Amino acid sequence: MSHRILQITDCHLFADRRELRGIATWPRLEAVLDEIRNRFADFDCLVVTGDTAHDEIEETYVAFREALGDLTERLFLIPGNHDNREAIAKVFPDRCELIDGRLTFQHSLGGWQLIGLDSHIPGEVAGRIGAAQLTWTGGPFCSTQDLHTLIFVHHPPVLIHSRWLDAIRLEDGEVLIELLEQFPNIKLVCCGHVHQESATATSGPLVLTTPAVGPQFRPRTDEIEIDPLPPALRVIDLEPDGTWTTQVVRSEVK
Ligand SMILES: [Fe+2]
Structure with missing residues (x-):
C-alpha cells in the first residue's frame, strides 16, 4: 500500500493579513488548502516546512491552525x-515537540520514516543544522536503516544557483549531505x-525544493525577482519497496 x-x-x-511584496499571502494559502481538500483529501501526512509566519508572532500561528482545521490531525511542522x-510549540503542542531548543520530528509509516530537521537560527536568514542536531540525526539513521527515509528541512543543503539565495543557504549543508550519503536508505x-x-x-x-505558498522567485537570478506563478504544494507518493513519485501542483487563487 502506498502512502x-x-x-x-x-x-x-x-x-x-497584510501583503508581502504586493502579494496577498492568505488567499494563496486558502487556495492551496482548497486544493488539498478537493483533490488530495486522502493524504497520510501534511508537512509544513517553514516560513509560516512572516511576522513571527503567536497570533499568526493561531490563525494558521484555524485555517488548517481538521487537517491539523495529520500535520507535522518545522521552522524556517x-x-x-x-510560538509554534505553544500553538501546536499536540503536533510538535521542542527538544534541546529544536523543533524536529520523526514519524514512521509503511516501511518509510519521515524526519524533520530544524535549520532555524534566530535573527538570521541563512540556516544551520548545528553539530548537536547532526549527532542526534546520525543516531536515528543508524538505528533505522531498514526504513526508507524522506527528510524535510527548510534550507536546502545544496546550491540553487541564484547568487542572492545561495548567500543565505544552509551553512552546514555539505556536512549534512556527507552524513546522508552514508545511508543508502535515505532517498529524498x-x-x-x-x-x-x-x-x-x-x-x-x-x-528537491518546493515552490512557496507565498511569492515565487525566478530561478537563477543575482537579485530577488518575483515570478508571477500561482502558489503550489508538493505531492509525494511513497511505495513500500522504497520507490517514490512526486509532483508539484499549482493552485488557482480566486
Ligand atoms: Fe521563505
Whole structure:
C-alpha cells in the first residue's frame, strides 16, 4: 500500500493579513488548502516546512491552525528563518515537540520514516543544522536503516544557483549531505526557502525544493525577482519497496 505525503512551505503569513511584496499571502494559502481538500483529501501526512509566519508572532500561528482545521490531525511542522519556535510549540503542542531548543520530528509509516530537521537560527536568514542536531540525526539513521527515509528541512543543503539565495543557504549543508550519503536508505530531502521548484542530484539522496505558498522567485537570478506563478504544494507518493513519485501542483487563487 502506498502512502501520500503533502508538503507546503513558505506561506509568509501576517496576523493582520497584510501583503508581502504586493502579494496577498492568505488567499494563496486558502487556495492551496482548497486544493488539498478537493483533490488530495486522502493524504497520510501534511508537512509544513517553514516560513509560516512572516511576522513571527503567536497570533499568526493561531490563525494558521484555524485555517488548517481538521487537517491539523495529520500535520507535522518545522521552522524556517521567518518563524518563532516557541510560538509554534505553544500553538501546536499536540503536533510538535521542542527538544534541546529544536523543533524536529520523526514519524514512521509503511516501511518509510519521515524526519524533520530544524535549520532555524534566530535573527538570521541563512540556516544551520548545528553539530548537536547532526549527532542526534546520525543516531536515528543508524538505528533505522531498514526504513526508507524522506527528510524535510527548510534550507536546502545544496546550491540553487541564484547568487542572492545561495548567500543565505544552509551553512552546514555539505556536512549534512556527507552524513546522508552514508545511508543508502535515505532517498529524498524536501526543502523550502528558495520559493521555486528544483531537483539536485547528490551522491546520496535527491534534493528537491518546493515552490512557496507565498511569492515565487525566478530561478537563477543575482537579485530577488518575483515570478508571477500561482502558489503550489508538493505531492509525494511513497511505495513500500522504497520507490517514490512526486509532483508539484499549482493552485488557482480566486
Ligand atoms: Fe521563505
